[in-house]
Amino acid sequence: MNKAELIEGMATTSGLSKADTKRALDAFCETTTKALKKGDRISLVGFGSFSISKRAARKGRNPQTGKEIAIAAKNVIRFKAGSDLSKKVN
Numbered sequence: 683m684n685k686a687e688l689i690e691g692m693a694t695t696s697g698l699s700k701a702d703t704k705r706a707l708d709a710f711c712e713t714t715t716k717a718l719k720k721g722d723r724i725s726l727v728g729f730g731s732f733s734i735s736k737r738a739a740r741k742g743r744n745p746q747t748g749k750e751i752a753i754a755a756k757n758v759i760r761f762k763a764g765s766d767l768s769k770k771v772n
Contacts, residue, residue, distance in 0.1 A: 718759060728766035735760050 693703040718734050725731040739755040
């Protein structure tokens with residue numbers, strides 16, 4: 683499912699126009715991004731939670747040459763599905 687299909691599905695379910703639904707989805711994405719950048723955790727009861735995890739710097743290997751390379755530390759986004767979502771999917 684791409685963004686346009688998600689917007690169409692949300693508009694149909696909510697009864698909102700596609701334009702209003704797009705603005706709501708964009709606002710959700712922007713707000714979520716800002717909160718995660720600050721290090722906050724976002725929890726949507728029944729759906730899941732988004733959080734930031736720090737990945738340490740490490741050494742890796744170039745698979746073509748076998749040469750050792752340095753992989754920089756970075757923040758990664760984690761999503762943990764809530765129990766309601768897990769039950770509905772299975």
